[in-house]
Amino acid sequence: MDLISLYPTWYEPIVGSGWVVALIATFHVLASHTSVGAALLFAYLSHKAYKEDREDLLDFIKKYGLFLLVFTYVAGSITGPGIWYSTTVASPNGIGALIHSFVWKWATEWVFFVIEVVGVYMIVYLVGKVDKKTHMKISLIFGIASLATMVIIVGILSFMMVPGKEMWFEEGGYLNGFYGTNTFAQLGMRMAFMFTMTAVVGGIIISGIKDPAFKKEMARKLGWLGIISTLIGAAMFQWYMTSVPGQAILVMENRLPDYFQASIMAVLAGTLAYFIITMLRPQVLVQGFAGAMAVIILVAGLWPEETARESMRKPWVAGQYVYSNQVVGRDVPGMDIKSQLPTIEKVGILKAHPFTPEHLKEVNNGNMIQAGEFIAMTYCSNCHSPSESGIRPLHRYFPDGITQARMEEYVRGVLTTGNIAYMPKMPMLESEVKALSAFLVMNKEGGQAAVTAAIDKEISDRDRALAIKQADDKVARLTVEQEGK
Template sequence: MIGLYPTWFEPGVGSGWVVGLIATIHVLFSHTSVGAAIFFAWLANHAHRHNKPELLEFIRRYGLFLLVFSYVLGSITGPGIWFATTVASPRGISALIHSFVWMWATEWVFFVIEVVGVYMLVYLAGRIDVKTHTRIAVIFGLTSYTTMLVIVGILSFMMWPGNANWTETGGVLNAFFGPNTFAQLGMRTAFMFTITAVVGGIVVGSFKDLAVKKQIGRQLAVLGMAAAVIGALMLQWYLATLPETAEVVLENRLPAHFPMALMAAVGGTIAYFLLTLVQPRAIVSGLAGVMTVVILVFGLWPEEVARESIRKPWVAGQYVYSNQVVGRDVPGMGVKSEIPTIEAHGFLKTHVFMPEHLRTVTDANRVEAGRALALATCSNCHSLSSTGMRPLAQYFVGTHSEADVATYLQAALSGGNTLYMPQVPLNDVEARALAAFIQSIAKPLASVQAVQAKE
């Protein structure tokens, strides 16, 4: 037996999209808070040095806005990510925890300091001496950025362990630090300032004094445009650090509109900042709110979907497949590949939570056993219905026979020859069962498409 958990199956959009939706919204909240924290540190020092109380008022209002926008909503979506990823990818989360438990503990400590810091920065403005308030702003900014550094290192490990020797030696630093870590940190740092500047427009729009609006709006516009350009350059650095499998997915598996969506989001954001720089009256809360949604839908969503897609077939450390099977030996962590066990005994017989009546395929249960295989091996990346992400049926619509589909599955999956899909060493019986299930969902879809074509 191999220690696989039961599969979380969400029939509507798929577990991957549920995680992706929560994570993308959380990125908006978290990146705004980190960028604002660092911006506040500079702005508070500038305000105190040049005696500009209106800037401190902006910090106070923006800070109050963040208490709900980032720290309340972010504190809801953050645990939401933990819950969703734990049920969708339990072994992936386990791998991250075993590698980074103290890193995560450190991040939580800094997050507590960050939350306390934003309250102190907002409610003590004008009530304590300038030097102390500036120190609070700096501490708030540094602790907030530290939380991002830790999380980015963990996200980078999901794509590509930092040190090539990590599989042999183990060690948190070998897992954490690598070219992908700093490239992703640089890209996210740049874009977080862009997001901070856009969201800041919601707050600036509430100021009635045009001179104040012009002053703060100019600073946000310069920050946002510079960060957007630097972020686009950092994205090229990030792409240069990706492994071979990620490049294949980028070229062959992502929708063609993804690059255009990202370019449109960056271009539209720069155009918005140029407008507010030239015409401060254009800084209204409604327009800034629309731009925030635009960045979320056309910027963050494609970026997060692409990042999650290009790490396929792995979910963590290049050794846990997206379907939770351990696909590689990691001597440094005492981990053994489960592929030989599956090859020797079959997937149905080695999955702990497989119903007993499906462990042996018969003519009576062939389709049901195939569905169980699809749930365990495919549903993490493919929807088993006609909706959701990458519907499995759409890849097999046509006149293919069950034998043809089984042959293809074994050729594509059994030897691990498809770079972006996990190795699933199906034996002949399991391949025919999975093919039978795929045929059962592909034929109705083919009929629907035929009727639509006639209409």
């Protein structure tokens, strides 16, 4: 039997599956990073409280800790499994790839996470009940356990972009997959920005401090923490960009919206300005303002970052061998994994997919559109919404009045060959090319509302060849540049 490991496609009307995952993940990153940064901050403050024998610092830790307990630990513990649920249905093979390589890493992470959760309770509820030295030790263990969860997760996250070392493909081995420049650059970047988050959220706690002198002291401390970590984070981001595959840079440069760079700079500048203002005038830190700024800065900073990381990975979702549409697109001898493309080329996607309804396995005049829709859902819907709204709606890319013949030419010439750097190779039998094209033509006619002149361009063979050549040249140039470094 020529079946491959595909599962039923999860598609959420209006938003698609990608945005659901992105929304949950952004929230989770917010909660988890803030709490890891705060854990390290607590270790420092607790140490200072012990050294200088200060109650007010312990009180601050207690308040901030309680806030984390209620907000980030609850939110983090709900969104964490939320990521598992949503990615498992959105990207079963992508998650499968991670589990096959890293299941014990995850188990280790959960051990540290349990220490962390117990630790946050101890830190909050043992203030004043144990001596300051013991509290300091608890804070230290809490800080180290929190950081450990982050280090482990970042190794897995960076594998999603690219396995740590190239030889992983040939030899396997989880350390080869785990550690690489990308891991360290991403770790540095996340650690810096997690302190930024800790400082921003800390503003909410500072706003509740009554004593003006102490309020000023804490505003200064967190202000400096925020400024320094934001600047280091920005530098780490530059390093990070040198560690991603050339292909990702290409997608980044060509495919992110024009306002992306500008909006990142604006968020950075706004964040720095906010810290400077709160340092100079701690009295502006009242609860409503601090809370609103925390939400604005964090969401404005995180959403583009997570979106970019997701876009840059295209066409892969994990390890540069599982495509976003769940097809395994490359041999990985080190893991005994074989590309599924030859099977699809042989029997077609409809026959290779174990969940194709019986009446759609063979394309005929009666089921043409339906079979085409099934192919679009399977092959495209992870990256393109087949409806009006959601992520990169398909109908926007095609000119008005496009004919079946022209559509077939595009599908056959571009999509089945994998000629475009940011899209997977999607083999189809000739009958499937016809079916998908018929669906796309119909989808186009049904969904013209959102077409704008700018995207409404004819895709000619010449343009296509030019675009591919430009892309190739760019990759070549980037490779030369990188090797020159």
